[in-house]
Amino acid sequence: EIVLTQSPGTLSLSPGERATLSCRASQSVSSSYLAWYQQKPGQAPRLLIYGASSRATGIPDRFSGSGSGTDFTLTISRLEPEDFAVYYCQQYGSSQLTFGGGTKVEIK
């Protein structure tokens, strides 16, 4: 099973700042199978990024994804108040899907 490790666990930032979230895989992951989700309290997760770098429908361009192999990054260029949430990366490989443990982006 491929293990995804997200860091940091919590990111304390102010609105307008840049957020950089990391997702590291225990072995190489196909970029096509790497996605990012946002989850706010009391809500279902929402797809942000698929294929490591493609934004899902309706996702603002302040969200971007990059990376390949074992290292992937989600960047939020300028945090808006509605962006404070938990973010999860996800990969699919060998007929199994796994999530990272999540990064909470909180207001500083």
Next chain:
Amino acid sequence: EVQLVQSGAEVKKPGESLKISCKGSGYSFTSYWIGWVRQMPGKGLEWMGIIYPGDSDTRYSPSFQGQVTISADKSISTAYLQWSSLKASDTAMYYCARHYTRYYYYMDVWGKGTTVTVSS
């Protein structure tokens, strides 16, 4: 509008059985995998398994194999997650999600979740 509508919250006792549902609409239900994701209180997301309603092909995460059963009734565009004997540790939120699997692999449509509480 593409949506997944999940059944309501459940409160059960240990040892009881349970089947929760997820009804798809607005798209061809038989053409996409549907999966289930568990979120225990205050914890992260765990993928449980998926089913392809078109032919009922089912895959499970090793962590959930033998613990739950995923099924679907394509005639009513509904997927199910069931337990034969609940445990307190099954207390969680359960989400169903449509899986996009053509070249990419991601979950693009999510249900709002079903809360399952197991307590004596």
